[in-house]
Amino acid sequence: MTMDVRFPVYLDYAATTPIAPQVIEVMTHYLGINDIFANPSSTQHSLGLQAEQAVENARTDIARCLNCNAKDIVFTSGATEANNLAIKGIAYANQHKGKHIITAVTEHKAVLDSCKALEQEGFSVTYLRPDSKGKISLEDIEQAITPQTLLISIMQVNNETGYIQDIAAIAELAQSKNILFHVDAAQAAGKLSIDLSQTPIDLLSISGHKLYAPKGIGCLYIRNRKNVSLKPLFNGGGQEYGLRAGTLATHQIVAFAKALTLACENLQQDYDHALTLRNQLLAGLASTNTLLINSDLENSLPNIVNISFKDIDADMLLVRLQDDIAISSASACSSGAIEPSYVLRAMGIEGDRLYGAVRISFGRFSTTDDIEYAIDKITTTIKALRELL
Ligand SMILES: Cc1ncc(COP(=O)(O)O)c(C=O)c1O
Known part of the structure; x- marks a missing residue:
């Protein structure tokens, strides 16, 4: 044989x-002297405006894949940063409403360590345990909810086992209790259909390099971003509506959008x-x-x-x-x-x-x-x- x-x-x-080869091809148009390499924030000249347009087109393409509003997408360096921004950002900005978070012991370290960092600062966190298959029970989540609960963070697909949680049911529960729901979708995006117009997820983290885009790019979706209080992790040039300062990596962003579009089509x-x-x-x-x-x-x-x-x-x-x-x-x-x-x-x-x-x-x-x-x-x-x- x-x-x-x-x-x-x-x-x-x-x-x-x-x-993916098609993604590499797209990326190359945003790198060199003959390409659209300008800073997307340099909107005083046409090259900058072209870069800005490329970023906005990418945002629209990503929103189309997720069936959400493009203005609710914030580009980050990946899912680690998106998870940190979601969890710490919500916790810091809303602590006057409550200081309790619910998550699961089977989450990725980016979620667990964000929660641990918050515990050091006086927040309390409930870490739910799965059953023998990896499932986090809806009843356990419901029982863990207190009047202090600000946020529930549960991943869609586990990175070690592939287990798929019933995200839609958790989203309905969180919505009915008026609690924000964050989903780490690093392993799910581009592999399972995610329709944010149907599922009331408030925050969703995605990583490019799990879906045939380069490493170092991802995003956080924030439902009705304009109306959500979220404290940025760092300060700087005010990019991404002030939520994620730092020069936008045009080539990474267009590559990410292309890769997610291809993944959704395939x-x-x-x-x-x-x-x-x-x-x-x-x-x-x-x-x-x-x-x-x-x-x-x-x-x-x-x-x-x-x-x-x-x-x-x-x-x-x-x-x-x-x-x-x-x-x-x-x-x-x-x-x-x-x-x-x-x-x-x-x-x-x-x-x-x-x-x-x-x-x-x-x-x-x-x-x-x-x-x-x-x-x-x-x-x-x-x-x-x-x-x-
Ligand atoms: C479930 C999950 N969340 C978060 C991450 C971190 O993503 P990134 O590498 O984009 O920071 C990973 C990657 O290992 C993951 O599998």
Whole structure:
């Protein structure tokens, strides 16, 4: 059998994606001396005005994908910044109304650490626990609400397991209680349809580099931005309605808009492709007879699958695979530390299974040959490791 694969086989799309070729092409028109490189705030000359127009067109394109008002989009450096801006920005500006926030222990560190920082400043935070599948129950959220609750922050798709929360139901609940609702959609945007005209989400964070745009760009959507009190994280030139000072990165912004537009156009195709690859992967790995699936396949995006192999330590496996296959043992942001996944631990996964967990994630450019190769390589590596036990 001949395989057409690019080495190392990249199966870490949840950490970051390559930039789509059409996106790279668009980006190049905003960089050099013959391009629209001017500062979009330099509106005294035509080159600046063209850059400003490019940014506004991008904002409109993004709003079209999300079915929201373009003026409610604020560009940031990514989802980390968007999460910080949403959580701290709302908390600082509205603390006279209450100082309580509800979130979940399975959130990304950008949310958890923003909440921890607020706790140091006298805010109180309820960290809800998931069930064994990763679900945060609506009843638990409702019970946690107090007259002091300002904000609920729950992610749409978990970055380690792919689990999809029932965001629409949480949004309805928050709206009925008059509490702001923030969604970290870093792993969901461009993979699930998000219609902000139908779902009463107040704040939504998106990251470009999870959806085939470059790293270093993202946005925060703020419903009725003009009427929402939000304290900016830093001060400067007043860009982005004063909410995010700093020269706008035109090339990143147009690239982000192009990538999100492509992802929205290809939503079903990308989803079906990921499902085919996940089915192939899991069927192939089942023959190891040691496969344990940590993701809840019914309620997860198919592009992320979290698995363990009985008695096999993830670090041992990954070291042996590192030159051939790019996969990770926990979320990329915390994999420098030896700590096992706090997400899986919260779902009740313990012991060897916890320490053995690996996340395999694929995307638009992954092929059935990539998966075939990964199955083969993982299977032989596991066999070799089992012989050492
Ligand atoms: C769920 C989630 N939130 C936030 C982030 C941070 O996004 P960014 O890299 O754009 O700051 C990530 C990326 O790892 C993520 O997966």
